[in-house]
Amino acid sequence: MSVEHYENFPVASKLMPPALREPVAAIYWFARHADDLADEGDAAPEARLAALELCREQLRIIERGGEPDDPIHRRLARAVRQWSLPLPLFHDLLDAFAQDVVQTRYASNAELLDYCRRSANPIGRLLLCLYKVDDAASLAQSDAICSALQLINHWQDVAIDWRKNPDGIPPGRVYIPQDALARFDVTETHLALSTCDTAFRALMKHLVDDARALMHSGMPLARTLPGRTGWELRLVVQGGLRILQRIEQVDYDVFRHRPKLGRADWPVIGWKALTYP
Structure with a gap:
């Protein structure tokens, strides 16, 4: 894939x-x-x-x-x-x-997570159905992992989403919640002009930290699932966390450096999946 x-x-x-x-x-x-x-x-x-x-x-x-x-x-x-x-x-x-x-704008994190509930969480729940796992804790942890992966995808693709223009007005898609933009004094002009200043970096740090915390809340599922399915999930989780590290390594400038995984990342991801407690 x-x-x-x-x-x-x-x-x-x-x-x-x-x-x-x-x-x-x-x-x-x-x-x-x-x-x-x-x-x-x-x-x-x-x-x-x-x-x-x-x-x-x-x-x-x-x-x-x-x-x-x-x-x-x-x-x-x-x-x-x-x-x-x-x-x-x-x-x-x-x-x-x-x-x-x-819809091209989201008022709040709660509204964005409701979108993730339908855009991402069904995938994890369908996989748990294949694994014959249906307890409440596992479902909640799966939702956390899937929503985190969706958010990580949005934060690495801030520039790409801005260029998507499904209906012409307003320009592009902005998944960053509007209240978070206001809180950090970031405007859509930052996105239009690819401005990665102190305010934008602070906003992205907040988004990255929240996505990481959400991912960590779901990570126990990666040890609950047995055998090869657990290994698969641990690799997926570590891949998402590695993207967050990549965003940090480019000092949150996702306009000029789209964070993505390369060949050198996989040994690190594999080692972390192996040693995850």
Whole structure:
């Protein structure tokens, strides 16, 4: 999986138990397809929303026991039926993708986390369903990890999101909550002019610290899950934390240096996954 495309989705790597690779791939391709409908190309917002509604109708067909019209949803239908995956979680994903078409600003952290609840947390819950884990503590920890990964993706992509312009007015997407911008005396002019001054650095430090704390609150799940699934999750968690380190290493200047993982990062991530208490 490209780390630049759907970064809050764990990779169905060779660490994943072989029996789970197919349902994980089915979930991934559904999410990637729907995310592309919302984000990629130059279609008008109305066309994007109509395309997402067609995806929703495919979910309704699955729910009725019918056969979807296209390979992506037929593959998903097999996974849903074989593993009893809850369809409301897929509807939540579509809700979040549709929200990306029509909403470009978030008033508060609570509002942003509600978006994460639908854009990211369903992925973790679907994976726990595959692992046959459904206790309240594990679900809460999964939500924390997935929301943290989503936030990390937003903070590394501040400049990229600004350039996304789904409806023309206002320019770009800003996932940084508006009350946080005001608190640190940062304006959207900072984003438009790629201004990384003392105020912007203080804001980004706050966002990075919050994302790290959220990730740490979910990390016990990485030890709770057994065997290869636990290893997979520990690597994903450490990868997200490493991106936060990369943001800090460029002194929070995400305009000129998009933090991302390189070949040299993986030994560090692997070691931290191995030694995580």
